[in-house]
Amino acid sequence: MTLTTAPRGTYDIMPNQALAWQWLEKNIREVFLLYGYGEIRTPIFEHTELFQRGIGETTDIVEKEMYTFTDKGGRSITLRPEGTASVVRAYIEHKLYGQAPVAKLYYLGPMFRQERPQAGRFRQFHQFGVELIGDESPVADAEVILLAHDLYRRLGLTDLEIHLNSVGCPHCRQEYKRVLTSMLKAAAGELCPTCRVRLDRNPLRLLDCKNAACQGILSRVPPIQNYLCTDCRHHFDQVVALLETVNVKYELSPRLVRGLDYYFRTVFEILNKDLGAQNALCGGGRYDGLVEECGGPAVPGVGFASGIERVLTTLEQRGKLPEFSNSPNLYLIPLGEQLSAVAFSLATTLRRAGYIVELGNGRKSLKSQLKTAHKSGAALAVIIGEDEWQAREVTFKKMDDGSQKRIAVADLATEIVKLVHPSVGTSKMGKGSQERSSVDDLIDTLQKELAMVNHLVVPLTNCTNKEE
Numbered sequence: 001m002t003l004t005t006a007p008r009g010t011y012d013i014m015p016n017q018a019l020a021w022q023w024l025e026k027n028i029r030e031v032f033l034l035y036g037y038g039e040i041r042t043p044i045f046e047h048t049e050l051f052q053r054g055i056g057e058t059t060d061i062v063e064k065e066m067y068t069f070t071d072k073g074g075r076s077i078t079l080r081p082e083g084t085a086s087v088v089r090a091y092i093e094h095k096l097y098g099q100a101p102v103a104k105l106y107y108l109g110p111m112f113r114q115e116r117p118q119a120g121r122f123r124q125f126h127q128f129g130v131e132l133i134g135d136e137s138p139v140a141d142a143e144v145i146l147l148a149h150d151l152y153r154r155l156g157l158t159d160l161e162i163h164l165n166s167v168g169c170p171h172c173r174q175e176y177k178r179v180l181t182s183m184l185k186a187a188a189g190e191l192c193p194t195c196r197v198r199l200d201r202n203p204l205r206l207l208d209c210k211n212a213a214c215q216g217i218l219s220r221v222p223p224i225q226n227y228l229c230t231d232c233r234h235h236f237d238q239v240v241a242l243l244e245t246v247n248v249k250y251e252l253s254p255r256l257v258r259g260l261d262y263y264f265r266t267v268f269e270i271l272n273k274d275l276g277a278q279n280a281l282c283g284g285g286r287y288d289g290l291v292e293e294c295g296g297p298a299v300p301g302v303g304f305a306s307g308i309e310r311v312l313t314t315l316e317q318r319g320k321l322p323e324f325s326n327s328p329n330l331y332l333i334p335l336g337e338q339l340s341a342v343a344f345s346l347a348t349t350l351r352r353a354g355y356i357v358e359l360g361n362g363r364k365s366l367k368s369q370l371k372t373a374h375k376s377g378a379a380l381a382v383i384i385g386e387d388e389w390q391a392r393e394v395t396f397k398k399m400d401d402g403s404q405k406r407i408a409v410a411d412l413a414t415e416i417v418k419l420v421h422p423s424v425g426t427s428k429m430g431k432g433s434q435e436r437s438s439v440d441d442l443i444d445t446l447q448k449e450l451a452m453v454n455h456l457v458v459p460l461t462n463c464t465n466k467e468e
């Protein structure tokens with residue numbers, strides 16, 4: 001253990017990386033809004049029993065991956081390993097079932113699983129997801145699948161594969177489990193050690209084992225589809241038909257069961273081709289018994305969860321991540337401490353007008369401030385020197401070609417608006433009359449505010465620059 005290293009499986013998101021996260025989060029929120037989902041923020045930790053019940057005792061997450069501890073009050077607490085159980089708990093606690101027939105909720109935030117860290121797998125990772133609770137129709141399944149698909153498409157991903165299956169209802173699954181167990185028991189000696197243990201506890205989980213020997217045995221097992229009851233078959237056919245009406249391609253994956261116990265009928269994953277072993281962008285499905293299992297009424301539900309890290313890596317690998325910059329529009333360079341007040345006031349005015357402005361340290365030399373301005377990536381440096389200020393002028397230095405010229409303070413607003421577009425806020429630059437007037441508005445506002453700066457009484461005597 002060391003003080004200067006983040007715990008295994010965790011990492012810091014630094015300011016330059018955070019821009020991509022913010023961009024992705026903004027897109028996620030916009031698409032969720034389009035589909036009518038509202039954000040829910042649940043606690044990072046819950047009572048351990050919620051996850052044991054809600055995820056299932058025989059799942060990998062509950063068996064070996066949860067961060068569980070006893071708090072000072074003697075309660076067993078667990079850092080949330082996924083979002084659905086918490087959302088369902090909140091749905092029941094706030095009696096959302098009594099407010100509207102359907103609740104459409106989304107979440108976005110960190111999750112915790114003590115997994116073996118590897119490429120694309122972390123111990124603190126981030127998920128976003130939706131839960132559509134209260135609608136048992138296949139339209140709800142199709143809408144949730146489409147929502148995830150449309151979001152990835154909007155982000156620029158094209159090689160998407162929707163893998164789709166039905167795990168039936170507890171009734172038809174029971175029969176399939178019986179067939180599966182008896183066939184696999186006959187070949188138990190050839191199964192991997194994990195599957196041998198799972199055989200009695202959760203035989204369905206064997207279906208997605210990646211071990212080659214297990215795969216060989218499983219290829220002889222009939223698909224679950226052969227055992228679906230009439231209602232489950234009909235539901236699945238309708239989900240598929242709905243996806244076809246909107247021309248979304250899918251692949252039937254008879255082996256897809258997903259790790260969690262609560263799935264009912266539809267399960268799906270969306271993959272991006274060639275992302276290596278960890279290539280599922282999201283996974284989800286229907287969970288009609290879960291609300292009841294967690295202590296609520298018998299209300300159906302369907303949802304998905306997607307990994308933010310996974311989506312960002314995919315976008316990067318595909319060259320679809322936009323270039324982000326938080327470089328300032330303007331870098332103000334006061335020469336001398338006395339002029340720092342002028343620069344400070346000017347910076348405030350410009351920031352209020354939507355410009356990203358960095359303020360140099362008036363105690364430093366021109367050379368040193370220019371160096372910092374260059375490093376910051378600013379488009380324009382505004383040098384406020386003693387001589388210039390006495391003549392009510394400043395010097396503009398364009399950072400790309402180094403050209404500079406003196407500008408009268410009275411013309412500052414017009415010149416700045418001409419050279420630099422504000423990065424933040426609603427002002428738009430363009431040729432249309434609407435845009436034109438917003439440019440004029442901006443000049444107007446800046447001019448009024450700058451008049452105040454212009455009248456700043458700065459004692460210019462002793463305006464020395466200490467480093468020069």
Ligand code: AMP
Nearest residue numbers: 121122125280281282283305306307310
């Ligand atoms: P799950 O909740 O296991 O169905 O996972 C849903 C999605 O969350 C996956 O497709 C991944 O994108 C992401 N995910 C799950 N576990 C991890 C992890 N340990 N590290 C990073 N992303 C993860």
